[in-house]
Amino acid sequence: MNPTRRTVLIAGATAALLPSLPASATPHPKAAALQPYASYWYPDSLPSGTPGTGITWRSLKSWRPADDADLAFNAATVPLAPRFTPTPANTTARAGQARIQSLVSFGPTASxxxxxxxxxxxxxxxxxxYIDELVFWGGSSGEGLILAPNAPIVDAAHRHGVPVLGNIFLPPVAYGGQLQWTRDLVQKDAVGRYPLAERLVAVAEAYGFDGWFVNAETSGGNAALGADMLGFMRELKTRAKAKGQRVTWYDSMTVNGSVSWQGALNSQNEAFFQAADSMFVDFRWTAAKLTSSGQRADQLGRGRYELWAGVDVEANGWNSSVNWDAIVPRDKAHVVSVGFYRPEWTRNHLPADGRGPGEFHVADDRFWTGRSLDPSRPDGADSWRSPAVSVADRSTVASVPFASVFNTGHGLRWYEDGEVTSDAPWNHLGLQDRLPSRRWVVHTDGQRPAVTFDFEDAWRGGSSVLVDGDLDTPAVVDVYATRLPLTGDTVVELTHRTEAGNVTVELAVATAEPSAPGATPPYTYFPVDSGSTWQTSTVRLTGLTGTAHAIGVRLTATDGPVTWRLGGIAVRDAPETPAAPTALRITGASDGDLRFAWSPAPGAVRHHTLHRLLPDGTRRFLGGTCQRAFFVGGLGPEQGEQEARFELRAVGELYTTSAPATVTHPW
Incomplete structure (x- = not known):
């Protein structure tokens, strides 16, 4: 890797690394004491001087869960779901070889x-x-070095079977790094244990994420410090493994305590790799280095795919120049795995006035699926070898009941039963559904329609699936790869509407895998009523037994072109409605800035929604969360009310809602 790219990397890893949130995401000053933020720490000692505006300096060594006033807002609640690998969508994607790690900065370290x-x-x-490990990338010398991931990110990742790691970043000296912070991290107690290793595992357990990414880039160390770091890593891995957590090492510090990026697995970093579950190989790799690294990992009995070859996409995204054949060759076994550095380029490269959710998803689909936007039809002339071309997709849709309203975790407004209940834009990844794993596979002998997430209308949440095209021949859209057990009582519910043209809609269900990679699943088709308004069609799967391996829709135009929208899908044996939460209360108030807390009812609850009930009877959506606490800012009296009235409901896996718990707040 040349110095220019290294400079970009280091600069991106410090104070300048994180995209600033829009002004609308910053709370007003009076909310500062109540607005909860993602947590970040220094290992022990704090910088000299005074932190900048909005920054709080904290010591991880001093952290205790009982003293963490924001823990209820930051603790993830969704367990890590098991995954399975369906027959690949094309003939080039492989299972059991290269995996993908993604290092993502979702927001600033502070605030x-x-x-x-x-x-x-x-x-x-x-x-x-396509992802096997997500790293919550961030940290800076002026804010904090150890980052715990936001709960919404962990909840969304876990729903899809992806573990999430917090980040430990010890910056280069040129960017404010202090060797004392490295010494703080690896300090030992009187009996030779590493107290910060214990504290890191306790944080991950309390916050509900899956371990740590360790990135030690502060130079000036010696062999003694290298030995202490190795001892720390060994204890961290041992403690993490006991709690079902994992540790990834970044190829930076060497065994002699110096910082020297190797771009390979070799004698300088092998001990650290052995003390971790996997290693991110720095961008200095070459084809020869990766070949030797894979061989060395195999010889150690570790496996070559525990090495992530760094691919820097922060600056150029899918225009990055990558020697793909050195990592995931087409004509022989994959060499090592892929480590994407900063794939949020798909958002950041868009102009500020063209960064709506629709534009973002078009770009993100291009990155992960490829230029064809259909993983079953890879574009062989595309210089960007997208993950869908090389890596088989996975799914977690393996139990009934299952439902999705195709909520991507952000939107321009909030919909309930097709009606807008809040016209405010929003983001909250914890509300994201389990989404289709292969987007978008369309089987047709004619012109392929466009299939996208759309944000101009939805049944629930903020988005729906829009199919638009001439449909000169029938088109089958694969929606979900599944492993759903079928009984005589199993039904599928589709919520949909036709916006333009006339179209015959059929539910497609396959009880076996396709005959070969890239082939159409052996679907059985069931007629579905269609119309121009939102409607929910309940389809009994007459004649089918065993396990549903795939669910899709077949659209046949009778008068095109066609614009058709899918707002929801549910697979169930019987209706289920969650019980109402209890003990709803306001735990903090500053004018119109409120903290809520409650006790979830027993049973399966997907998330909770909070509404405000106005004097005229309007129910306004204020937000939803998987946590047991929620913050709302900037409220005030409306319509002459003397007190604000709030309703909290539990939402089940089938999107049925409980009776409300209520609370009031006097003005």
Missing amino acids: NPSQGSATADYYALTHWA
Whole structure:
């Protein structure tokens, strides 16, 4: 890797690394004491001087969960879902070889809201099906070095079976790094244990994420410090493994304590690789270095795919020049795995006035799926070898009940039953559905329609699936790869509407895998009523038994072109309605800035929604969360009311809602 790219990397990893949130995401000053933010720390000692505006300096060594006033807002609640690998969508994607790690900066280190914010301009990652590990990238010498991921990101990732790691960043000296912080991290107690290793594992357990990415880039160390770092890593891995967590090492510090990026697995970093679950190989790799690294990992009995070859896409995204054959060759086994550095370029490269959620998802689909925007039809002339070309997608849709309203985790407004209940833009990844893993596979002998997430209308949440095209021949859209057990009571519900043209709609269900990679699943088709308004069609799967391996829709135009919208899908044996939450209360108030807390009812609850009930009977959506606490800012009296009235409901897996719990707040 040349010095220019290294400079970009280091600069991006310090104070300048994080995209600033739009002004609408920043709370007004009086909310500062109540607005919860994602947590960040220094290992022990703090910088000299005074922190900047909006920054709080904290010591991880002093952290205790009982003293963490924001823990309820920051603790993820969705367990890590198991995944399966369906038959690949094309003939080039492989299972069991290269994996993908993604290092993503979702927001600034400081003042990064815990539970979303009032803007749709957000990196709403949805292509989880190709990712094996997400790193919550960030940290800076002036704010904090150890970052715990936001709960919404962890909840969304876990729903799709992806573990999330917090980040430990010890910056280069040129960018404010102090060797004392490295010494703080690896300090030992009187009996030779590493107290910060224990504290890191305790943080991940309390916050509900899956371990740590360790990036030690502060130079000036010696062999003694290298030995202490190695001892720290070994204890961290041992403690992490006992809690079901994992540790990834970044190829930076060497065993002699110096910082020297190797771009390979070799004698200088092998001990650290052995003390971790995987290693991110710095961008200095070459084809020869990766070949030797893979061989060395195999010889160690570790496996070559535990090495992530760094691919820097921060500056150029899919225009980056990458020697793909050195990592994921087409004509032989993959060499190592892929480590994407900053793929949120798909959002950041868009102009500020063209960064709506629709534009973002078009760009993000291009990055993960390729120029064809259909993983079953890779574009062989595309110089960007997208993940869908090389890596088989995975799915977590394996149990009933299952439902999705195709919510991507951000939107321009909020819909309930097709009606707008809030016209404010928003983001909250914890509300994201389990989304289709292969977007978008269309089987047709004619012209392929465009298939996208659309934000101009929705049944629930902020988005729906829009199919638009001439449909000169029938088109089958693969919606979900599944492993859903079928009984005599199983039904599928489709919520949909036809906006233009006339179209015959059929539900497609396959009870076996396709005959070969890239082939159409062996679907059975069931007629579905269609119309110009939102409607929910309930389809009984007469004649089908066993397991549903794929669910899709077949659209046949009778008078085109056609614009058709899918707003929801549910697979169930019987209706289920969650019980109402209890003990709803306001735990903090400053004028119109309020903290809410409650006790979830027993049973399966997907998330909770909070509404305000206005004097004229209007129910206004204020937000939703998977946590047991929520913050709302900037409220005030309306329509002459003397007190504000709030309703909290539990939302089940089938999007049925409970009776409300209520609370009032006097003005």
